[in-house]
Amino acid sequence: MNIVQPPPAPLSPDLIARFRAIVGDKYGVTDAAEITPYVTEERNLYTGHSPLVLRPGSTAEVSAISKLASETRTALVPQGGNTGLVGGQTPHHGEVVLSLRRMDKIRDVDTQSNTMTAEAGAVLQTLQQRASDVDRLFPLSLGAEGSCTIGGNLSTNAGGTGALAYGVARAMALGLEVVLADGRVLNTLSKLKKDNTGYNLHNLFIGAEGTLGIITAASLKLFPKPRAVETAFVGLHSSEAALKLLEISQNEAAGSLTSFELLAEICIDFCVKHGPSIRDPLSKRYPWYVLMEVSSPRDDARATLEAILARGIEDGIVDDAVMAENLSQRAAFWKLREVISPAQKPEGGSIKHDVSVPIAAVPAFIEEANSAVVKLIPGSRPVPFGHLGDGNIHYNVSQPVGGDTKTFLDRWHEVNAVVFEIVLKMGGSISAEHGIGVMKRDELPDVKDKVAIELMRSIKAMLDPLNIMNPGKVL
Amino acid sequence: MNIVQPPPAPLSPDLIARFRAIVGDKYGVTDAAEITPYVTEERNLYTGHSPLVLRPGSTAEVSAISKLASETRTALVPQGGNTGLVGGQTPHHGEVVLSLRRMDKIRDVDTQSNTMTAEAGAVLQTLQQRASDVDRLFPLSLGAEGSCTIGGNLSTNAGGTGALAYGVARAMALGLEVVLADGRVLNTLSKLKKDNTGYNLHNLFIGAEGTLGIITAASLKLFPKPRAVETAFVGLHSSEAALKLLEISQNEAAGSLTSFELLAEICIDFCVKHGPSIRDPLSKRYPWYVLMEVSSPRDDARATLEAILARGIEDGIVDDAVMAENLSQRAAFWKLREVISPAQKPEGGSIKHDVSVPIAAVPAFIEEANSAVVKLIPGSRPVPFGHLGDGNIHYNVSQPVGGDTKTFLDRWHEVNAVVFEIVLKMGGSISAEHGIGVMKRDELPDVKDKVAIELMRSIKAMLDPLNIMNPGKVL
Numbered sequence: 001m002n003i004v005q006p007p008p009a010p011l012s013p014d015l016i017a018r019f020r021a022i023v024g025d026k027y028g029v030t031d032a033a034e035i036t037p038y039v040t041e042e043r044n045l046y047t048g049h050s051p052l053v054l055r056p057g058s059t060a061e062v063s064a065i066s067k068l069a070s071e072t073r074t075a076l077v078p079q080g081g082n083t084g085l086v087g088g089q090t091p092h093h094g095e096v097v098l099s100l101r102r103m104d105k106i107r108d109v110d111t112q113s114n115t116m117t118a119e120a121g122a123v124l125q126t127l128q129q130r131a132s133d134v135d136r137l138f139p140l141s142l143g144a145e146g147s148c149t150i151g152g153n154l155s156t157n158a159g160g161t162g163a164l165a166y167g168v169a170r171a172m173a174l175g176l177e178v179v180l181a182d183g184r185v186l187n188t189l190s191k192l193k194k195d196n197t198g199y200n201l202h203n204l205f206i207g208a209e210g211t212l213g214i215i216t217a218a219s220l221k222l223f224p225k226p227r228a229v230e231t232a233f234v235g236l237h238s239s240e241a242a243l244k245l246l247e248i249s250q251n252e253a254a255g256s257l258t259s260f261e262l263l264a265e266i267c268i269d270f271c272v273k274h275g276p277s278i279r280d281p282l283s284k285r286y287p288w289y290v291l292m293e294v295s296s297p298r299d300d301a302r303a304t305l306e307a308i309l310a311r312g313i314e315d316g317i318v319d320d321a322v323m324a325e326n327l328s329q330r331a332a333f334w335k336l337r338e339v340i341s342p343a344q345k346p347e348g349g350s351i352k353h354d355v356s357v358p359i360a361a362v363p364a365f366i367e368e369a370n371s372a373v374v375k376l377i378p379g380s381r382p383v384p385f386g387h388l389g390d391g392n393i394h395y396n397v398s399q400p401v402g403g404d405t406k407t408f409l410d411r412w413h414e415v416n417a418v419v420f421e422i423v424l425k426m427g428g429s430i431s432a433e434h435g436i437g438v439m440k441r442d443e444l445p446d447v448k449d450k451v452a453i454e455l456m457r458s459i460k461a462m463l464d465p466l467n468i469m470n471p472g473k474v475l
Numbered sequence: 476m477n478i479v480q481p482p483p484a485p486l487s488p489d490l491i492a493r494f495r496a497i498v499g500d501k502y503g504v505t506d507a508a509e510i511t512p513y514v515t516e517e518r519n520l521y522t523g524h525s526p527l528v529l530r531p532g533s534t535a536e537v538s539a540i541s542k543l544a545s546e547t548r549t550a551l552v553p554q555g556g557n558t559g560l561v562g563g564q565t566p567h568h569g570e571v572v573l574s575l576r577r578m579d580k581i582r583d584v585d586t587q588s589n590t591m592t593a594e595a596g597a598v599l600q601t602l603q604q605r606a607s608d609v610d611r612l613f614p615l616s617l618g619a620e621g622s623c624t625i626g627g628n629l630s631t632n633a634g635g636t637g638a639l640a641y642g643v644a645r646a647m648a649l650g651l652e653v654v655l656a657d658g659r660v661l662n663t664l665s666k667l668k669k670d671n672t673g674y675n676l677h678n679l680f681i682g683a684e685g686t687l688g689i690i691t692a693a694s695l696k697l698f699p700k701p702r703a704v705e706t707a708f709v710g711l712h713s714s715e716a717a718l719k720l721l722e723i724s725q726n727e728a729a730g731s732l733t734s735f736e737l738l739a740e741i742c743i744d745f746c747v748k749h750g751p752s753i754r755d756p757l758s759k760r761y762p763w764y765v766l767m768e769v770s771s772p773r774d775d776a777r778a779t780l781e782a783i784l785a786r787g788i789e790d791g792i793v794d795d796a797v798m799a800e801n802l803s804q805r806a807a808f809w810k811l812r813e814v815i816s817p818a819q820k821p822e823g824g825s826i827k828h829d830v831s832v833p834i835a836a837v838p839a840f841i842e843e844a845n846s847a848v849v850k851l852i853p854g855s856r857p858v859p860f861g862h863l864g865d866g867n868i869h870y871n872v873s874q875p876v877g878g879d880t881k882t883f884l885d886r887w888h889e890v891n892a893v894v895f896e897i898v899l900k901m902g903g904s905i906s907a908e909h910g911i912g913v914m915k916r917d918e919l920p921d922v923k924d925k926v927a928i929e930l931m932r933s934i935k936a937m938l939d940p941l942n943i944m945n946p947g948k949v950l
Contacts, residue, residue, distance in 0.1 A: 112718060112835030113866065114725070135726075159669050165730075168669060171646070186926045191833035193865040194634050194643060195904035196682055197911060197923055198949060199931045203678035207671055224729045243587060250589070251610075254699045254772040255640075255730035297729040298782075300775055307773075358666035360587035390668040391588065429670035436672060448672055451661045455938075456674045462937050463930075474673060 010094065011051050015072055019054055019096065022064045027055040027102065038097045041082060041090060046438070048091040050077075055099045059177060059185060059216045065098060066214065067183030075468045078210040080121065080152025083144035085354075086437025088156065088209045088473050095471070100151050103216060106130055114222040115174060115191040120151025120215050127220070136222040139166035143338065151215045157207035159433030164389035165258040165295070166223065168433070169206065176202040177217035181464040189219045204459065209435050210470040212463045226295035229258070230305040231330045234312070235286030235320040239363040242290050244317045245308075246359070246388055249292060252308045256301065259293035260389035261337055262362070267385050270343040270398075271336050278336055278343075282320050290388070291337050340385050341396070348399040349409045350383070353416065355423045356432035359391040365426055366393065372418045373397055377411060392432040395419060420447065436474045444474070485569065486526050490547055494529055494571065497539045502530040502577065513572045516557060516565065521913070523565040525552075528572040534652060534660060534691045540573060541689065542658030550943050553685040555596065555627025558619035560829075561912025563631065563684045563948050570946070575626045578691060581605055589697040590649060590666040595626025595690050602695070611697040614641035618813065626690045632682035634908030639864035640733040640770070641698065643908070644681065651677040652692035656939040664694045679934065684910050685945040687938045701770035704733070705780040706805045709787070710761030710795040714838040717765050719792045720783075721834070721863055724767060727783045731776065734768035735864035736812055737837070742860050745818040745873075746811050753811055753818075757795050765863070766812050815860050816871070823874040824884045825858070828891065830898045831907035834866040840901055841868065847893045848872055852886060867907040870894060895922065911949045919949070 011019075020028030029035055030052055039048040056062045069076050075095040082089050091097050104121040111134050118127055124145040131138035140153060142160030152158075154176070158169045166172070175190035188202045205213055236242050242262050249257050265287050271278045294305045305323060312318030324330035344350045357365045370382045379400030386393040397415055399408035420430050420443065430447050431440055445453055460467075460475055486494075495503030504510055505527055514523040531537045544551050550570040557564055566572050579596040586609050593602055599620040606613035615628060617635030627633075629651070633644045641647070650665035663677045680688055711717050717737050724732050740762050746753045757764075769780045780798060787793030799805035819825045832840045845857045854875030861868040872890055874883035895905050895918065905922050906915055920928050935942075935950055 110833060110835055112722060113833040115833065157671050157675075159671075163669065170675070180926070184926045184929070186930060187924045188927060190904075191835075191866075191902060192831045192904050192907070193834075194638065194831045194862075194867045194907040196632050196634075196906045196908055197904055197915075197919060198682075198927065199687070199934055200632075200645070200678045200682055201927055201930055203675045207673075207675055212674070224725045226729070247587060250699045252772055254701070297727055298775070298779065300773070304773065356667045356669045358585060358588040358590065359668075360585055360666075387669075391666075392669045427666060429665075429667050429672050431671045432667070432669040433671055440672075444672060449662045451655070451659045452663060452673065452676055454659070455661060455676055458937050459674055462933050 011074065011096070015074065016052055018068060019052060019065065022068065023054050023056050023061055027057065029053040029055065038079060038082065038099060039091055046087040046090045046092070049094055050091040050097050051094060053097040053099055055102050057102045059179065062098070062179045062214055062216050063183045063185050066179050066181060069096070069468050070182045070466060073466050073468060075471050077470050078155070078214045080149030080155070081123065081144065081147040083148040084152065084156060084437060085434045086439035088435055088437030088470070089152070092438065092472065098214065100149065100216070107217065109134055110191060111136060113191045115219055116222055117189060117217060117219045118150055119217045120149060122150050124148050124150060124153060131222050132225065135225050137225045138220065139223055140169055140172055150218060154206050154215050154218055155208065155210050156435045159387070159390065159392065161259055161261070161387065163387065164260055165255055170203060172221050173202060173206060174219040174221060176205055176215055178205050178213040178215050180213045181466065181469050186213070189217060191219060207435070209437060209474050211460060211474050212469060224297050227297050228299055228301040229293055229295045230301040231291070231293045231324040231333055232305055232309060233281040233322050233333050234290040234292065234309070234318055235282045236288045236290060236317065237286065237319055239288055239366055241317045242288055242388060243359070243363055244315070245290060245312050248311050249308050252311070253294050253304050256294050256296050256304060257292070257389070258295040259291065261291040261386065262388035263289040263291065263337065263340070263385045264383065266381060266383050267340045268336070270347060270383070271339050274343040274346045275336070275339040278339060281322050281333060286319055291333055340383070344383060344396060344398055348403070349405040351397045351409065351412050351415045353395040353419050354432050354434045355395055355419065355428055355430055356390065356392045357423060357426045357428035359388070361426040361428070362388060362391055362393060365422060365428070368422045369395060369419050372422060373415060376414065376418050377408065379403065380408070438473060441474060486549065486571070490549065491527055493543060494527060494540065497543065498529050498531050498536055502532065504528040504530065513554060513557065513574060514566055521562040521565045521567070523567045524569050525566040525572045526569060528574055530574045530577050532577050534654065537573070537654045537689055537691050538658045538660050541654050541656060544571070544943050545657045545941060548941050548943060550946050552945050553630070553689045555624030555630070556598065556619065556622040558623045559627065559631060559912060560909045561914035563910055563912030563945070564627070567913065567947065573689065575624060575691070582692065584609055585666060586611060588666045590694055591697055592664060592692060592694045593625055594692045595624060597625050599623050599625060599628060606697050607700065610700050612700045613695065614698055615644055615647055625693060629681050629690055629693055630683065630685050631910045634862070634865065634867060636734055636736070636862065638862065639735055640730055645678060647696050648677060648681060649694040649696060651680055651690055653680050653688040653690050655688045656941065656944050661688070664692060666694060682910070684912060684949050686935060686949050687944060699772055702772050703774055703776040704768055704770045705776040706766070706768045706799040706808055707780055707784060708756040708797050708808050709765040709767065709784070709793055710757045711763045711765060711792065712761065712794055714763055714841055716792045717763055717863060718834070718838055719790070720765060720787050723786050724783050727786070728769050728779050731769050731771050731779060732767070732864070733770040734766065736766040736861065737863035738764040738766065738812065738815070738860045739858065741856060741858050742815045743811070745822060745858065746814050749818040749821045750811070750814040753814060756797050756808060761794055766808055815858070819858060819871060819873055823878070824880040826872045826884065826887050826890045828870040828894050829907050829909045830870055830894065830903055830905055831865065831867045832898060832901045832903035834863070836901040836903070837863060837866055837868060840897060840903070843897045844870060844894050847897060848890060851889060851893050852883065854878065913948060916949060
């Protein structure tokens with residue numbers, strides 16, 4: 001990846017000592033082996049380096065770190081669970097890593113106000129579990145939930161499978177505690193559903209990928225826990241049929257429609273071929289599949305789902321469908337959805353996209369992108385799947401059978417360009433849920449409203465005039 | 476009200492002509508009689524004055540107006556339906572009024588993507604109707620919906636009765652078109668549910684009350700239209716019981732619980748006494764009432780509501796309840812809720828508050844506020860009612876029976892101070908849904924996080940360095 005940020009001056013031993021003194025030597029990591037997990041990531045797509053990983057235990061310590069960083073113009077890279085997919089959490093130029101993981105307290109759970117206040121380093125799954133323990137739902141859910149942190153989820157405005165009914169991470173935050181570049185602490189933590197006292201500040205930091213300040217805590221919404229969740233796996237002859245089924249489902253289930261995932265036939269092919277103990281839930285293959293879920297606080301989820309499928313069959317939209325009869329069958333359906341990405345690996349190189357278009361445009365997008373990509377690289381195999389209910393498609397492309405992997409992957413940007421052009425023509429986004437990081441930074445000015453880019457630069461200059469907050473990311 | 480903004484220099488005839496040339500003379504109003512409706516408001520609480528009301532017909536015209544205003548340091552007061560309650564839309568110092576009402580086109584309705592793009596001057600009720608015409612719901616709903624505009628709704632982040640299930644105005648916006656102070660046009664209009672390409676800009680303008688730029692259009696979310704709406708009027712012995720009923724209702728109905736309004740007994744007293752053809756829906760009086768609604772896309776709303784009430788009776792929470800048997804009975808229940816404010820008028824002066832506290836704190840807030848207010852002004856009569864499901868209480872106080880109205884109203888700020896102190900102690904907001912405008916501007920620095928105020932000032936200086944956008948409002 002092309003990263004143009006100039007490397008900062010190496011930190012003096014004295015400055016390293018001053019930073020370590022803030023958190024205590026134990027939590028100011030300088031040992032290279034201990035640093036490795038903070039500067040590498042699972043896919044080995046990005047590798048950074050850093051002389052120092054700071055692991056503060058309190059907001060006051062984060063504030064002191066920012067203040068010293070500001071005084072000494074030391075660049076900081078904030079990091080949560082280190083599961084980001086666009087290189088946003090990696091110190092590409094030897095920056096100091098500020099790991100929030102030790103700040104993992106749940107400060108407050110209020111079941112009457114339906115709120116939870118948690119520190120940035122709390123792991124998403126821990127929050128889900130804590131909500132469940134008090135008979136509530138924290139609906140943010142994504143693949144990395146066992147290790148990603150709520151601070152990272154908010155900094156990247158994570159999406160995931162719960163977004164259809166409950167919205168993305170942004171929709172779950174009532175307020176934030178944020179340490180600014182100069183060490184000031186902004187506190188908009190709040191249990192209030194309504195508060196119209198002045199400008200909305202917390203949304204500025206959500207999705208800013210740590211470039212405007214460091215989220216140290218958040219007040220979050222809780223929801224009633226569904227009593228019944230019913231899941232169906234549906235075979236269809238076209239993506240247009242899937243879109244029609246979505247409309248029927250929303251009209252029948254409204255907010256009870258909690259998942260609506262689209263999968264192309266090739267996804268099933270790959271999963272059945274390469275996934276561990278994966279089998280096709282239907283008796284024959286179909287060009288398209290939908291994995292859908294209806295959740296309800298009452299006992300009507302199954303009846304609702306049956307009504308949707310009956311209507312779909314009646315209207316000639318649904319070719320075949322099976323409903324999960326028990327939890328293990330439900331888990332098997334979801335397993336299929338989750339192994340698509342790993343199941344692509346044995347098929348060779350994969351060029352990935354995380355795009356969104358208006359929901360109505362999804363079928364046209366897939367059709368146009370498929371023919372453009374195959375025209376560009378004959379034999380390449382589009383593997384489209386994703387959150388149809390959000391218009392969010394993980395448009396992956398596997399290399400031609402028997403082709404050279406490197407030759408294929410070298411054309412990553414060419415394929416991107418072809419796909420992004422179609423996305424933009426349709427009023428879509430080149431990053432639906434993963435963010436910009438360094439991966440898409442250089443494309444951003446070309447795809448975003450010019451005035452929006454100008455405002456982003458003004459906001460960055462206002463909040464981080466010395467460019468010490470995750471420099472070189474996003475902008 | 477204490478408004479400290481210095482009056483701008485009077486506009487020269489030449490400058491007035493230049494502004495009128497942008498919109499055409501017909502839409503550059505200088506006639507005093509024609510100007511009156513733009514500088515006065517229904518309650519006669521605020522009266523402003525202006526030499527010129529501009530009524531642009533396009534975003535390009537708004538941009539040209541801003542550009543000229545910026546070049547000539549002319550202050551602009553943007554205005555929608557002129558229904559705001561905090562003086563935010565009034566030209567208190569002879570500013571030019573920029574009325575968006577002519578820009579009322581609905582640019583696009585997309586029933587598959589569930590989005591609608593409308594210009595700022597579109598009246599809320601028109602948008603509701605247009606959504607309904609295509610079998611969708613636009614859930615923003617408030618008293619002024621027949622005349623307020625979506626631009627004003629977004630600029631003030633309106634709440635209303637639909638917020639419990641669907642959120643406030645902010646939650647319904649996917650993107651905005653905004654004319655900045657210098658005439659640049661920011662375009663974040665979007666039909667996308669997920670878009671993580673850079674900083675979130677549109678939320679900065681939502682709730683900014685026209686002080687950062689002029690919203691000219693918005694892309695909005697549509698929802699499935701409920702098939703069945705069931706309404707109940709419930710008598711209870713305490714506000715704690717109302718809170719317990721809310722919890723039961725949310726657990727039973729989740730997102731299908733679309734209204735949960737709390738009313739104190741005195742509200743019913745006033746309504747029955749003064750409201751036109753209002754009668755008490757229950758056979759005897761109770762200390763507290765809840766007006767609640769369950770909406771569903773299927774035919775289960777009545778069963779759900781019955782289950783909630785049965786559980787409430789079983790748990791000793793609900794003392795009496797009646798469900799609307801038809802549309803006119805439903806309308807009668809809502810009428811009761813809507814005439815509370817007018818029904819206070821024959822009882823003399825009323826000091827009003829639009830506050831929110833965490834939902835769990837509502838009973839304690841009402842109890843503490845009641846005793847503090849009555850201690851301050853013996854004989855004064857608290858009239859608390861509002862959106863319990865959002866923790867948003869319209870905490871009104873009627874004057875003592877037979878007392879002097881002016882003497883009572885002169886103590887407005889004293890009563891505010893007593894109520895706000897309790898609100899703040901409980902982590903609440905002094906403006907839940909009406910905004911700051913000029914009414915609460917001077918209180919804002921005392922109640923808001925210090926760093927938040929500093930950031931608000933920095934943002935204002937960045938976006939409107941000449942202070943021409945609705946000067947003297949909010950900050």
